[in-house]
Amino acid sequence: MPKLDGLSIHIALLLLITLLARPAAAQQASTAAETQPNTDYQLTLSTERSREGYFVVAIDQAPQTKMVLQQSASADFSAIAAEFDWFGDFTEITLTGFSDGEYYFRLKPVAGVSSNVVQLRVEHYSQWQAYSLFFIGLFLFSVLVITLITLHLRTRRQEVA
Amino acid sequence: MIMGLTAFSTLVWVCLALTACAPLILLGLWLKDFLSKQLW
Amino acid sequence: MNEVSGFALSSSLGLTLVVLFGIVWIAFGWYLGRANKTHEDFALAGRNVGFALAAATAMATWVTSNTTLVAPQLTYQFGVWGMVGYSFAALGLILFAPLAARIKRLMPNGYTSGDFIRLRYGRAAWWVFIIISVVYAFGWLVSLGMAGGILLEALSGLDYHIGMSAILLICVGYTLFGGLRAVIATDFIQALIIIVGVVLIAWFLIDTVSLESIHQEVKSNHPQLLDLLFPAAIMFLFNNIFFGLGEIFHSNVWWSRALAFKGKVAFKAYLLGGLLWLPIPIVTGFIALAAPQLGIFPPSADMVGPMVAAEVLGKIGAVVVFIVVFSALASSLDSLLAATSDLVTRDIYHKYLKPQASDQHLLRFNRYSILGLGIVTWLFCLPQIATLGALLNFAGAFVASTIFPVVLGLYQRKLTGTYAAAAMALGTLSGLVGYFTIGFYVAALLSCIVSAALCGFGLLTSQARFDWQQLNEKEEPTS
Incomplete structure (x- = not known):
């Protein structure tokens, strides 16, 4: 599936199909997260350098439990600038309205969830x-x-x- | 230059009011055309 | 949707709504189509559409999936400028108003925009124009069909193919029976449904989460969205306007309406249609700004509108969203089917392949081509090819190149076919180059600039004086 942002509504709509085209049961978040082994998610960004202040963060597999995306200004996440609830069992989240600067993202490390840290630079035109x-x-x-x-x-x- | 609350809410309210008027205008025109047999 | 517990509507409710819609629209189309005796009745509703229906159809057709899905998307991405900029697309309808009046006067017997290009600029320009029109029309048709399937699947879990086939079947059905008359009459009702639905959603949203709290949240956490000097949004503004202008100025969807409207109605109808449309993108757009407040961060930006609506209104919201978006899709899909089949029947079949065809023969062929277009669109929608859906994405490069050739062609005697053809072809090419090398926000702008420059040069060097009478092509008497 090609990853295009911007005005690419039709590709986005196509994504929507693949994302939603599963039985209702599949969208139920597992409640038995604690008992599951740790899942290491691979985060990726639609772009390393956003010129518009919006971008897509994607994970490599459907979330197994309720997750939170954390944003920080430093790689060691000494201070958390914002947290975003991951929506449903989608594998992507679109964030918007960012000003110029360096941003780091990761999934909030809790039982059963860990991820890599991704870095993004927002640099408006x-x-x-x-x-x-x-x-x-x-x-x-x-x-x-x-x-x-x-x-x-x-x-x-x-x-x- | 951040848009203030007053400007923002005015913009939304005015547009909402204008949009809400549209069906009335369309129905009024339809009635006028219908009564004078000018629909088609 | 919030509870990740499946779909907002049950499959059976979704299917029931579709079947209900289908029966009502097709029966209505059949009822309206009984009066159609000639090809002119069918293709142009007897050239006698009154003001109310004319204004409503102009507005409703311009409210496509774009207004209901893309306006929130752009607001989510570009903030305040996104929705304000999107509402400027109304300028397309407003500026087309004088053109529509002129078209009606110059070509009282014309059928399509292709007719005009052929008579005014000759074969070479006609070919370029037809290619642009077909690329645009098919891109739009396929994306509407796909959007229908996706919508139904997203809201009710019904298989994509069922939803996609259903919306095509319904629109082909009533257009086939009723022709332009059915398209215009259904547009009127669809316009009312769309506006009322959109107002309802916005009203409930403001009631649930106040404008103050939306503004407060966005201001503190996503300030860029309220920034009136947001660079990317400023860059995209005029490109979007030229895209809209190009879509309306060239497409037979709008030309056939101008020709179908009664006497002096065309000017007023497009003006009012544009003014009525103007505030709608702001009403549908601002709901996207409530997303952060509600903790909604959508997987893709275009889903933000329906997601917020479903969140705020729950199941009722989902039904309203379904009805509004389905109406918006249908009101554009039927218009495109009718206008494109006219173009095929008139420009390609009648004027190119079979000049001797009788009126009844053309009427029959027009119906076949609606059916044919429906089937071809269905086939394209079947595998959900991404590349075809992406067609519309750079369609701006194609359509914006037609703006100046159309405007000058309608008012200026001096511009010749060679320059018009070159303007459209080179404009499109440079727009495409810009799209791929610089970015989406220059495609339409660049295309229009190159085309305008060529037209200007053509005007300066030309000695030609076009005779307007040539546009008023008399119909050969038919058996």
């Missing part, structure tokens, strides 16, 4: 890049609207005359 594209768009849009209105009014006058 520079203001000049954003504004230059914005003003190019604005210019082109103005040209279009002015052309349309001028031509429409001129044609109307000709038709009336």
Whole structure:
């Protein structure tokens, strides 16, 4: 399954099929987590460097128990900046609204759950890049609207005359 | 530049109100067309 | 969905809703189709659609799965600018209003957007245009069919193939019986359902989690989403607008409506349709901002809307989401089926393969092509190919190249077919190059810039003066 973020709704919808296309029973989180052997999850990121402040964190297998994703500014997780409840038995979680900076993620180490630590850098596009594209768009849009209105009014006058 | 609460709630409320008016406008127009036999 | 205990609806309830929808729509289509005597009746609803139905169909068709699924997605990703930027797609409808009036006046006997390109710019431009149209129409058709299957599966666990086949069968069914008349009449009802459903969901959400708490949570933990200077969101803004403009300006979905509307209705209808549509993406979008507050972090961003709705409203929410999204899908799918089959019947069959075909023959062929399109779409949807679904993703590069050739073609005598063809072809190519080398947020923009530059150059160097009368093609008397 290709992993595309951004506007790729259709691929995302396809993901949705695979994620949801299992019997209801499969979505029941196991309650017997404590008795199970430790599961080591492999975390991966959709990108190492997010330019938009959103990204997808994926695990390599369906969660066996209720899990929490932890976020920290340092690799040793000395201070936990935020925690996100993992939703259902999905193998992905999309996080959004991050400012510039380095972020580390891992699954909260509890009985039966451990994972690797992944690192992500959020680096938004520079203001000049954003504004230059914005003003190019604005210019082109103005040209279009002015052309349309001028031509429409001129044609109307000709038709009336 | 963070959008403030006032601006945010105004935006949402105004849009919600406008959207809620839409069915009334459409039904009103339909009734007008229907009564004057201008539907089709 | 919150309790990870399976699906929001039971399979039998999902299936019942689908069957109920199917019976009602198809019966309605059959009822409306009884009056269709000629091909013109079938394809263009007798060219006499009144203001109310016209405005509703313009609005409803533009409310696709995009408005109900992508508006929340973009809000989740780009914050406030995501939903505001998405609502600017209404500009497509609003700016099409003068064009629609002009189209109706120039081509009182026209059938399709392909007709216009062929008569105005000749064969070469027509070929480029048809390729763009077909790529776009099929990408959209297939994605709508797939979305239907996915929706049903997501909400009720019903097999993907059942949902996908059901929505195609229903839409093909009533379009086949009723033609454009059925499409427009069902659009009116679907528009009402969509708006009421969306307002209900938003209202309950505000009632449950106040706007204050949503704002507070986002401000402290995801401040970027409220940032009005969010770079990626600013970059994406105009690209999205040009994508929307390109979709509407070129597609026969909108042209055939302009031609079907009564007399002077076209201008008013598109204007009102656009204004009614404008606030909807904000209403569907802002609910995504409640996700962090509710502790919902979706697996993929496009699921955030339905997930929040189901969380807040529970089972009723799931039923409302189902009905709203199903209506949104159907109102676009039927329009696309009708408009694309018109394009096939009129542009390819009648004007290219069988110029001598009689009116009854065309009416029959139009029905066959709806059926054919339905079957081909079904076949494409069957294996759920990702690459085809991704078609729409870079469709912006294709459609944005048609904006200037269409606008100038309608108002300017000087632009020639060679330049129009080059503008569309090179615009599309540069848009695609931009998409793959720079990013999705430049595809439509780049395509439109190149196309506009070529058109401008064409205007400056041209000595041609197109005779508008050539657009008013008289129909050959048919037996």
